[in-house]
Amino acid sequence: MLIINYILTIYNDQSKIYLATSDENTIFQVVYKVSQKAIKNQESIEIIDTMALYCSENISLYSTWNKEAKYDALQATKENILSKSKQKVTTYAYESFVSNLNDKNNIGVWTINWEMEDIFKDRVSNSATFIYKDKDEGWIKAVENIPLQNWDIQSDTMTVLGYKCQKATTAFWGRNYNAWFTLDIPLHDGPWLFSGLPGLILRIQDTEGIFQFTAVGLEQLMTPMTLAVDESVSYKTVTLKKYLALKKNRRKSVQYYSYENNVLYIADIYNPIQFESLYEEN
Amino acid sequence: MNRAIVTFTFFLFGISCYAQTEIKGKVLDNKKRNPIVAATVILHPVGLQDILTYGTTREDGSFVLKKAGLPDSVVISVRSMNTEPFSKIITSNIDFVELNVTEKAIALNEVIVKPVKIRQKGDTLNYSVSSFVDVTDKSIGDVLKKLPGIQVLSSGKILYQNKAISKFYIEGLDMLRGKYGIATNNIDASKVATVQVLENHQPIKVLKDMEIPEEAAINLKLKESAKGAYFATLQLGLGLPFWLFNNELVGMRFTRKQQNMLVFKDDNTGRDIAQELVSFYDNTRNLGVNFLSVSKPGTPPINKQHFLFNNANVVSMNNLYVINKDMTLTGNVNFLYDKQTQNGFSERQIFLTNGQKVTIVEDAQNQLLKRELEGNLVWESNLENKYLSNKLRAIGKWNNENSMLLPSSSSQNNQSLQSSQINISNDFEYMFKRHRQQYRIGAYAGYVSQPVSLSSSPSSLAEIVMNNPLVDSVMLQDVRYRQFSSNAYFSGGFGEKFIISH
Numbered sequence: 001m002l003i004i005n006y007i008l009t010i011y012n013d014q015s016k017i018y019l020a021t022s023d024e025n026t027i028f029q030v031v032y033k034v035s036q037k038a039i040k041n042q043e044s045i046e047i048i049d050t051m052a053l054y055c056s057e058n059i060s061l062y063s064t065w066n067k068e069a070k071y072d073a074l075q076a077t078k079e080n081i082l083s084k085s086k087q088k089v090t091t092y093a094y095e096s097f098v099s100n101l102n103d104k105n106n107i108g109v110w111t112i113n114w115e116m117e118d119i120f121k122d123r124v125s126n127s128a129t130f131i132y133k134d135k136d137e138g139w140i141k142a143v144e145n146i147p148l149q150n151w152d153i154q155s156d157t158m159t160v161l162g163y164k165c166q167k168a169t170t171a172f173w174g175r176n177y178n179a180w181f182t183l184d185i186p187l188h189d190g191p192w193l194f195s196g197l198p199g200l201i202l203r204i205q206d207t208e209g210i211f212q213f214t215a216v217g218l219e220q221l222m223t224p225m226t227l228a229v230d231e232s233v234s235y236k237t238v239t240l241k242k243y244l245a246l247k248k249n250r251r252k253s254v255q256y257y258s259y260e261n262n263v264l265y266i267a268d269i270y271n272p273i274q275f276e277s278l279y280e281e282n
Numbered sequence: 283m284n285r286a287i288v289t290f291t292f293f294l295f296g297i298s299c300y301a302q303t304e305i306k307g308k309v310l311d312n313k314k315r316n317p318i319v320a321a322t323v324i325l326h327p328v329g330l331q332d333i334l335t336y337g338t339t340r341e342d343g344s345f346v347l348k349k350a351g352l353p354d355s356v357v358i359s360v361r362s363m364n365t366e367p368f369s370k371i372i373t374s375n376i377d378f379v380e381l382n383v384t385e386k387a388i389a390l391n392e393v394i395v396k397p398v399k400i401r402q403k404g405d406t407l408n409y410s411v412s413s414f415v416d417v418t419d420k421s422i423g424d425v426l427k428k429l430p431g432i433q434v435l436s437s438g439k440i441l442y443q444n445k446a447i448s449k450f451y452i453e454g455l456d457m458l459r460g461k462y463g464i465a466t467n468n469i470d471a472s473k474v475a476t477v478q479v480l481e482n483h484q485p486i487k488v489l490k491d492m493e494i495p496e497e498a499a500i501n502l503k504l505k506e507s508a509k510g511a512y513f514a515t516l517q518l519g520l521g522l523p524f525w526l527f528n529n530e531l532v533g534m535r536f537t538r539k540q541q542n543m544l545v546f547k548d549d550n551t552g553r554d555i556a557q558e559l560v561s562f563y564d565n566t567r568n569l570g571v572n573f574l575s576v577s578k579p580g581t582p583p584i585n586k587q588h589f590l591f592n593n594a595n596v597v598s599m600n601n602l603y604v605i606n607k608d609m610t611l612t613g614n615v616n617f618l619y620d621k622q623t624q625n626g627f628s629e630r631q632i633f634l635t636n637g638q639k640v641t642i643v644e645d646a647q648n649q650l651l652k653r654e655l656e657g658n659l660v661w662e663s664n665l666e667n668k669y670l671s672n673k674l675r676a677i678g679k680w681n682n683e684n685s686m687l688l689p690s691s692s693s694q695n696n697q698s699l700q701s702s703q704i705n706i707s708n709d710f711e712y713m714f715k716r717h718r719q720q721y722r723i724g725a726y727a728g729y730v731s732q733p734v735s736l737s738s739s740p741s742s743l744a745e746i747v748m749n750n751p752l753v754d755s756v757m758l759q760d761v762r763y764r765q766f767s768s769n770a771y772f773s774g775g776f777g778e779k780f781i782i783s784h
Contacts (some may be wrong), residue, residue: 031395057320068475068505069410152552153333154533161393184388186322186361188338217395222417
């Protein structure tokens with residue numbers, strides 16, 4: 001028996017028709033462990049996140065890894081908190097927040113400990129698109145031409161994930177970086193805004209030792225995926241400067257919450273953790 | 283001052299003239315001569331791994347390499363994700379070089395990292411679909427089969443820890459009312475983020491903490507990208523022998539306020555698409571009685587798809603509206619048209635000790651025509667202290683079944699069964715809670731009308747009665763069954779319980 005199937009999927013919201021064909025560009029996924037030194041109450045701590053780089057021929061996306069599940073967990077926590085409360089009391093000082101509570105042991109911290117930003121890098125136009133959902137402003141987008149990093153390739157080698165890597169150094173936006181790339185994976189990409197080496201960057205760190213990106217996973221994705229900005233969402237387009245200011249502002253505060261007798265108590269206070277940003281000093 | 287500037291300009295000019303070597307070139311596939319895009323082109327010193335300079339190819343496969351002070355000959359190498367590594371020695375004063383490479387997807391050593399597959403939070407188990415899905419999985423039903431603890435029977439029924447699930451939700455809403463085969467067969471696995479198993483699930487909020495059922499429920503959490511969008515999938519299949527077809531048109535939309543699913547299927551390849559319309563909630567009562575039947579050939583012990591010769595059409599329309607947070611209105615209309623033919627032949631020979639032989643032949647041709655229409659309208663209000671539901675349901679069935687025994691012999695026997703059914707019922711339920719006491723009021727009314735007639739010819743019984751071999755004898759059986767039943771109850775908690783029903 002011979003059966004010929006034509007599968008046609010229509011996404012009405014975007015008024016676009018995608019034909020799912022088998023020879024769609026394969027997408028290569030690199031998972032990076034991203035660690036960052038930060039200071040909390042005068043103590044040095046390390047913040048770790050897992051990011052994914054999705055590479056196609058000309059466009060790559062750098063976004064938090066396993067995003068659906070992370071959003072899901074976030075949504076579940078939010079729904080859980082809201083379902084238990086009929087009234088909301090917000091305070092802006094931790095002391096007055098605590099004084100409202102009878103049970104001081106049942107305090108949760110409402111933080112998002114993963115990077116919510118998506119960065120699309122376009123190799124042809126040499127631009128980057130930054131996308132982020134701000135609590136007050138909604139979806140914001142910034143498109144910026146990114147200066148190419150000038151890499152100085154050195155002869156040192158190191159093995160990362162079983163790949164022989166070569167060292168390269170660059171100065172970018174106020175920091176100096178040491179990168180390790182491999183010629184065996186001929187993708188000109190890397191985590192965050194790093195790109196332009198003759199092979200994939202598997203490890204990169206700044207010379208002060210604050211930021212470090214290390215590849216922990218490499219995979220050729222079998223499920224077709226389109227690397228493009230989701231046009232079904234309406235974005236507020238801002239300058240990169242404004243965009244970074246909004247993002248920075250968001251990290252300044254942290255929310256503690258607790259519920260008692262159907263009342264949700266929230267303390268919206270300064271984040272005790274002091275971060276440095278990859279974007280600062282540019 | 284003037285002289286100084288002039289000198290400086292000359293100096294710069296001198297540099298660019300003397301040392302900047304520029305090598306232009308193109309990378310092409312050596313068979314079709316297509317340009318290779320985004321390939322890395324690197325210059326190495328001969329015999330060394332050092333990188334002198336590098337570049338990438340553009341959309342037309344071209345590249346430009348610039349470098350001061352190159353040795354006389356260099357190795358130029360090309361690497362890309364879909365070509366074999368290529369290198370050759372060139373002289374560095376060459377202006378243009380064409381590099382012909384062999385197209386081949388390169389295999390990389392993958393290091394696969396997997397997210398946590400199952401998360402448990404209270405009574406809810408979350409299975410992350412992306413960690414269980416693979417390329418061969420089309421619908422979410424394919425993924426469900428792989429989840430630990432979940433079992434999908436060949437009928438489509440879902441079991442969790444060997445118990446049938448009590449509810450099947452999509453985004454927390456029960457649109458399909460037990461006919462969840464429509465969802466498991468038609469919702470694309472790539473649209474579902476998480477499959478949740480809600481253990482000891484109590485769907486009625488009033489009964490929460492009062493009655494804890496053993497059964498679990500399943501909830502599909504869709505991906506953010508799948509929420510609110512219209513999805514339409516059209517699948518056309520045509521096959522041989524002349525003509526096998528399986529056509530599907532599925533449309534769906536899930537939002538916070540409403541859910542819709544429309545399924546239209548048309549199939550004669552032996553896939554039992556009628557199965558999608560089977561309800562797996564056992565809340566059906568008063569479904570009528572089977573009075574008469576015709577003889578049927580036995581079921582062979584092979585996969586149903588290989589002996590089912592049918593021509594089936596299925597239409598299923600399902601809509602759910604969220605009136606407010608706790609109130610929903612659900613409407614379902616399902617129609618099935620199924621024409622099946624069966625031919626059965628079996629011969630058994632028994633050799634007796636006295637040399638005689640007894641041959642038993644069974645030869646039958648059956649034709650079955652099913653036309654079934656079902657409509658459901660459910661209004662449900664599910665609050666913390668009060669539960670109200672009203673289910674209105676109407677079923678119409680018009681079925682014909684013909685059976686011909688020994689079609690090729692003189693003792694041919696024809697049987698024909700015509701059965702139809704009209705079934706209308708309304709089920710009302712009200713529950714409320716006051717001071718931890720629970721009260722229930724319910725009313726049910728249902729009407730079934732079921733005329734059935736069976737004719738059989740020739741009838742041996744008729745021959746005896748008529749005693750006239752010249753007349754064609756036909757036996758006719760007619761059953762008319764009508765039933766109306768209603769019942770109402772109230773149960774309250776003064777330690778006493780009384781039930782009124784008639």
